[in-house]
Amino acid sequence: MTLSIPELRGTLSGSGRRFGIVAATYNQNVVSLLLEGAVKCLSEHGVAPSDVIVVRVPGAWEIPQALEEVAARGDVDGLIALGAVIRGDTPHFDFICAGCVNGVDRVAGKYRLPVAFGVLTCDDTQQALDRAGGKDGNKGIEAALAALEMASLFERLRALQTQRAQQPAAAARPG
Secondary structure (H helix, E strand, C coil): CCCCCCCCCCCCCCCCCCEEEEEECCCHHHHHHHHHHHHHHHHHCCCCHHHEEEEEECCHHHHHHHHHHHHHHCCCCEEEEEEEEECCCCCHHHHHHHHHHHHHHHHHHHHCCCEEEEEEEECCHHHHHHCEEECCEEHHHHHHHHHHHHHHHHHHHHHHHHHHHHCCHHHHCCC
């Protein structure tokens, strides 16, 4: 016997959706490529330029702080975090990376918004460049695609939740 179980997935259609991008200015040579990729991707998937807000912050540490401010406005369907942290000689790298990822996670949970993580954490500048349009693709594009898909999925999940909430209790659970 084969069971038919519905599967929900998001789409990559950005028409009518609004996004916030928070991008660090530190390691600008890398982050500018990530930002360019993300903005182009959103546009290619139907997001109007007027439906994108780009917020620039000094570095990866500040990304979650700005994400929270954009999320608190309540006018975006998804967020994208972009930055590049390159390992140095001290543990500073580890603290910045942990603070950034934990902060981004906190914002996603608090505001129930998809937040795509396009913050590179690399051992050297070449690794970062390889992931910002080089031989390993552009993680800014990948983050934008994830944000598009998750915004669509969240919309579908919320519609399903609303639909189920409107059903009478007896119809919702066969007895």
